[in-house]
Amino acid sequence: MLSAKEPQLGWPRWRRSWWFHAVYYAQTWRGSVVSTVLFPIFYLAALGVGVGHLVAAHSGLVDGQTYLHFIAPSLLATTTMQLGEGESLWPVLASVKWIRSYHAAVATPLEPEDILSGKLSWVATRAFATGVIYTAVIGCFGALQSWWSLTLPVIGTLVALAFAAPMTAYAATVESDASFTAIYRFAIVPMFLFSATFYPVSAYPGYLRPVVQLVPLYHGVALARTAAYGHGSISSIIGHVAVLGAMSTLGVLWGRRSLRRRLIG
Amino acid sequence: MSGERILEAHQLVKRFGDFTAVDGVSFAIDRGESFGFLGPNGAGKTSTMRMISAVSQPTSGDLTIFGLDPRTNGPLIRGRLGVVPQEDTLELELSVRLNLEMFGRYFDLPRATLRARAAELLEFAQLTDRANDRVDDLSGGLKRRLTIARALINRPEILILDEPTTGLDPQARHLLWERLYRLKREGVTLIITTHYMDEAEQLCDRLVVMDHGTIVAEGAPRDLIVHHSTREVVELRFSTDAHDGLAERLEAFARRVEVLPDRVLLYVDDGDETLRDVHAAGISPASALVRRSSLEDVFLRLTGRTLVD
Numbered sequence: 001m002l003s004a005k006e007p008q009l010g011w012p013r014w015r016r017s018w019w020f021h022a023v024y025y026a027q028t029w030r031g032s033v034v035s036t037v038l039f040p041i042f043y044l045a046a047l048g049v050g051v052g053h054l055v056a057a058h059s060g061l062v063d064g065q066t067y068l069h070f071i072a073p074s075l076l077a078t079t080t081m082q083l084g085e086g087e088s089l090w091p092v093l094a095s096v097k098w099i100r101s102y103h104a105a106v107a108t109p110l111e112p113e114d115i116l117s118g119k120l121s122w123v124a125t126r127a128f129a130t131g132v133i134y135t136a137v138i139g140c141f142g143a144l145q146s147w148w149s150l151t152l153p154v155i156g157t158l159v160a161l162a163f164a165a166p167m168t169a170y171a172a173t174v175e176s177d178a179s180f181t182a183i184y185r186f187a188i189v190p191m192f193l194f195s196a197t198f199y200p201v202s203a204y205p206g207y208l209r210p211v212v213q214l215v216p217l218y219h220g221v222a223l224a225r226t227a228a229y230g231h232g233s234i235s236s237i238i239g240h241v242a243v244l245g246a247m248s249t250l251g252v253l254w255g256r257r258s259l260r261r262r263l264i265g
Numbered sequence: 266m267s268g269e270r271i272l273e274a275h276q277l278v279k280r281f282g283d284f285t286a287v288d289g290v291s292f293a294i295d296r297g298e299s300f301g302f303l304g305p306n307g308a309g310k311t312s313t314m315r316m317i318s319a320v321s322q323p324t325s326g327d328l329t330i331f332g333l334d335p336r337t338n339g340p341l342i343r344g345r346l347g348v349v350p351q352e353d354t355l356e357l358e359l360s361v362r363l364n365l366e367m368f369g370r371y372f373d374l375p376r377a378t379l380r381a382r383a384a385e386l387l388e389f390a391q392l393t394d395r396a397n398d399r400v401d402d403l404s405g406g407l408k409r410r411l412t413i414a415r416a417l418i419n420r421p422e423i424l425i426l427d428e429p430t431t432g433l434d435p436q437a438r439h440l441l442w443e444r445l446y447r448l449k450r451e452g453v454t455l456i457i458t459t460h461y462m463d464e465a466e467q468l469c470d471r472l473v474v475m476d477h478g479t480i481v482a483e484g485a486p487r488d489l490i491v492h493h494s495t496r497e498v499v500e501l502r503f504s505t506d507a508h509d510g511l512a513e514r515l516e517a518f519a520r521r522v523e524v525l526p527d528r529v530l531l532y533v534d535d536g537d538e539t540l541r542d543v544h545a546a547g548i549s550p551a552s553a554l555v556r557r558s559s560l561e562d563v564f565l566r567l568t569g570r571t572l573v574d
Contacts, residue, residue, distance in 0.1 A: 010373040013340065019370055027359055104354035106320055108371035108419075109340035264321050265281070 013110050017118020018125070020105075025126070035086070036130050040079045041137055047071055047198065048141065063200050065229070072143035073152070073228040074197045076134050077220035080127045080156035084163035085188055087123045089180045092171035096262050103263060112259040116168065116252065123164040124157050131156030138228075146230020155227055159220035162244040165251025172258040191217040219243040270332075271296040271423060271454055272317060277326035279312045286312040288478035289326070296422070299445075299455035301469030303462065303560060305570070309478035310458040311351060314427050317456065318348045331422070344372055347421030351428045353412045357401040361392055361411055364400055369418040382418055389444065390414035406437030413444065423454040430464060442467055462560035474564055481567045486560055493566045494558035495520055497536035501529045501543070501550040511548070518542050523565055532562070 011019070025032075048068030055067040062070040095101040102115050110118075131153030138144060171180075195217040201209050212218055219240040226232030226240075272294040279287040287309040294300045302310045315321040316328060319335035319342040328335055330342045355364055365383040374382070387393045390410040400408065409429070416424060429445070430438040445468060449455055459465050465472050466486045474482040474489070482489055499519070503511065512524045518539050519531035529550075533539040536555030543550070565571060 010375070016371050016373060020367055023363070023367055023370075024356070024359070027363070099357065100350075100352065100354040101356065103350065104368070105371060107318055107343060107346075107348040107350070108368070109344045109373075110371055111340065264315075 013114040014117035018121045021122035040075045069143045072138040073224035074221040077224045078192050080160040084160035088164045088167035089171050092168050106263045112263050116255045127157040127160030128153045148227045148230045151227045158244045162247035165248045169255035169258045172262045195221050269296040273329045275327040278324045280324045290480050299470050301465045301472030302458040303465045304475035308475040319343050347416035347424040349416045349426040353408050355400045362396040368415045372419040386414040425456045427458050476568045489563045490558045494562040495532040499531040499536045500554040502552045504551045
């Protein structure tokens, strides 16, 4: 039997899938800009400036920072988490079940792995771009205190992937979106509120602190704070990156299986 | 027809857990041919299509497409195929033109080529004046034409169509058939599944009849009819439900009698003559119809069931 190689003149296959997402976004971006750019700025203004005023009047600094400087990095982490989630649950189920875009794509030279790589690289692109804009905005609020803050877009990207990869994998296994609302209500929203986002871990009673450290978003929040302030222990940085990296990696491995099963089984 | 084998399948099997969707089918298709899979829903047509589209892998058996093995050369093979799935998979939020161009990008076609081909295919699908409309606003027939146009963006050598006209009104159907003839004239190999016998008779040079995951007959539509049925069929409807007793009496008039829930079919050479004999024998059906045999009769003969329930 003959064997032949696909001529590789132009783009690798995953990048064609990335391009699809980019063009799609270019056509439909208006709605999402509000949630990924304006909402965090609203939070920053309402909480950082408004609540920050009360905090300053009562207790002064939080962890040695003004309240606005304290919450600015954590809002980057919560925003990119929601971006990762928003790109993954409903859009992925639509692509495998309702609109069936991924089924159309596997009838072309693309393999399920290319579709996953294209998807996640697009999420990374959006998260990085959001991170750049957001870092510039909090810079204007004076919340950047170290050159390490320049890594904030990368941290945002890592957080987005840590959520997007497993959620893409999961969404490719379900038949209805019934569970998505539960995920949003009982995982995304509580994480947003309780990952030491709006107050330090020390505000929790001692027995709850280890529990907070089990929450995935906490590691993104802590990492973003470390970068913005420019100080933190190497071991805790490694720990945070490891948790987020592991979520991304396991998500990719699971996603390769679940998309393969869903699309070409 | 050049006679070059473009696709060859030997003892293909597809299992999903305990369920065997395709149970050892073999067939070969030549370049330029239009080849059909006729059978009722659940016969294994779509599973077969997914295998010959180099999308899903056979559980066992041998398959070669363009002389290549889809297990090892999936992307290369798919780059030379066009696939029209049973359900449209268009991007509803995007424009007609963008649907074509974005899909072409999956085949790594350069932008200038994409633009030229999109214009050409819009013309082919008679969608030029709708090029900038959102796909969501198109009718079912127009969406179907766009799906076919999209499948042609890479100039495929084989176009695979799964139930291409299901759900379309007769006018949209005929227009679509006409486009498919045109492609065939241009040398594109067509592979079509359908559960409409008229579609199979119209479009296919050769077809296989599938039932329960196996091939029960193969040949040109006319040959199948000649081989498995008689020249004409007399369809009789009775006002009573007592078909069973009638069947025995009617057997004397026909080569074969089929009793369906709503009618009795007499397989004969000369329908009008048979009908006269039936009346002369004092049997008076509520209505009677003489027609030529069709693939429907072939299917009934081979499986004991009708195609469309």
